[in-house]
Amino acid sequence: MQPRNSRLNSSALRGAVDLAAVKAAGEAAQKAEQARAERARQAAAGIAPDPSAYPLVIDVTEDTFETEVVQRSTEVPVVIDFWAEWCEPCKQLSPMLERLAEEYAGRIVLAKIDVEANQLLTQQFGIQGVPAVMAVVAGQLVPLFQGAESEPNVRKVLDQLILVAEQRFGVVGGAGAPAEAPGEAGPYLPEDPALAAAHEALDRGDLGGAIQAYQNVLVDEPGNTEAKLGLAQAELLRRVEGLDLATVRAAAAADPKDVGAQLKAADLDLVGGHVEDAFGRLVATVGRTFGEDRDTVRLRLLELFEVIGSEDPRVTAARGALARVLF
Template sequence: MPASPYVVNVTRETFQQDIVQKSMEVPVVIDFWAPWCNPCQQLAPILEGLADEMGGKFILAKVNTDEQPEIAQAFRIESLPTVFAMIQGQPVDQFAGALTAEQVREWVSRLLPSPTQQLAQEAMGLIESDPKEAESKFREALMLSPDEDSLKIMLARVVLSQGRLDECATIIEELEKRGFLEPEAERVKSELDVRRTAAESGGVDAARKAAEADPTNLTLQIHLAEAYAASQQHRKALELCLGIVQNDFGEARAEAKTTMVKIFDMLGPASELTGEFRRKLATALY
């Protein structure tokens, strides 16, 4: 077995783990070789040395085609050496033959994330556990790529998660000047709107007391629903709004529907609650 932690010998049994799963984390370079292949022997130390030098920025997966013909057949290998690159479980590039060290370095460098992408990836992994550090990395990435709107959207998301509503609003307003918002930006905006209204209502306890004091005031009921949504009590929020849609035919009905749509945006289309209450809303409306 290779001594390097960044070089692995792959078998049919370890293919899924060593190549497919690992490529979800970093690029995986697959070297198809055979012991009798002289060009393979020339290429191998170049690839292995580069894997060590880059210290885990990519993994080199070596496949001995004499011992693992099934893997070679799956990749339709016709000559040796042949080298594939896998990212996110998919082959993205390849070459055949023994390249020079400079050519190999250039080829591998195209697979690696840019400094901006690297910072963004690190930030994404910190959003839940350390939002302040995630924010710092998003801002650093934006310094490198100030026109990258996807970074601005994620910055708005992480700023919102820390309760800085006005700062989040400024970012979203700047994005809106383009004339459109991406789905993720729409989700951030919907959550921002809900959290702003909830903050104005004083939170769940204050909104509940206000609604109980004036039970015929449906606007206060909607404010309570928004307070529920802002505190992650999404089912309660949707049930309250749905009841208004089912029983009122005035302005409150439209406002309750709008609030439900904002909560759907917050939850995302894959959420079971979104699917459940979209169906209930459609039934109530039509």
């Protein structure tokens, strides 16, 4: 979810629905606030920051991921560049990302992961091809883009990632960061208090409260896209509470025509970051069902599209697949 004045054009931030991340968001924001306070104390005391303590470009392995990425993400957005030596597009994108990390001067950190040397991480992140770029903010995974991108597009994504990190999670970047990141991210606009209350309820794991709060916003503003997104995420998280992944997947595999089992499996797929699997499962289920069952699955698929966002290429592909089975 993003503040309405800082929406990303890519899938960034919309695909982040990890349960553990939602529960940890408040704690991560608190850590970030403590880090900011310490930096402010040092600045007031005239203590210059140690540049070596805040490297802007780091090589990350499976052994160092927790410390260098997850823990660091409570203080600064960590952009992850998945690359490989044999990847030709990586040879253009990676140097650009390194240069931008230096230019942004502490507002982001770039973590470079060699997919060949870190295959477990590659599998855990579901990397299908390189280059692939993601971010971690306050412990929450944020898909950004895959494949080569132009520098203007990369700047736009980074600018808005920084704004969302600040406004949504309170993560503002490392010592020595400029007051404004390079680029044109747009002015900050105060967030709607009702929407902020809904976000806070979601952050602290009060899913029932979050759902009611988002519904209240939509009563007054039926077209509020951020409230629609928040409601879809909160409802998804509530649906998967208490579900056992192995049990659900076994039931879905045992009976492909069991609509309830397929819906639960798709929800768990999406929460686990397996977006294409979730969409593919429901498209296939639409194709083999009829009447009310088909309509139920179709509507759930549309709800999951809302969670990820209409701009995401995975949604575009799934919409096309859905149209083909329907018509």
